Amino acid sequence: MKDYDRSVKLICPLCGNDGFCSVGEEVEDLLNAPGTTKMQCADCKSIYTKDEIIEANSLIIENAKDEMVEEVMKDFDEQLKKALGI
Incomplete structure (x- = not known):
């Protein structure tokens, strides 16, 4: 099966930078950090919670x-046509 994993770069709402670091606590895995984790933009120094970002x-x-979703549906349609001999 095809790999449909995606990564989305989140950007600072103020300056558009995509670099953040945690504030006040050490976070090893930002993806699984709580939504209340405070993050600071590396460029403009604005602070947001993970949920706000x-x-x-x-x-x-x-x-x-x-x-x-569009890619998955296209691939599914192609596989279905192949399976049905269309």
Whole structure:
């Protein structure tokens, strides 16, 4: 089966930079960190929670999801046509 994993770079809502570091606590795995984890933009130094960064990037996340769904559906359609001999 094809690998449909995707990575989405989240950007700072203020300056558009994609570099963040945690504030006040050491976070080994940002992906699994709680939504209340405070993150600081490496460029403009703005501080947001992980949840706020995700919310601010909801359009980017939604677009990536839509592209993946489109690709999965296209591949499924091709496999179905092959299986049915169409």
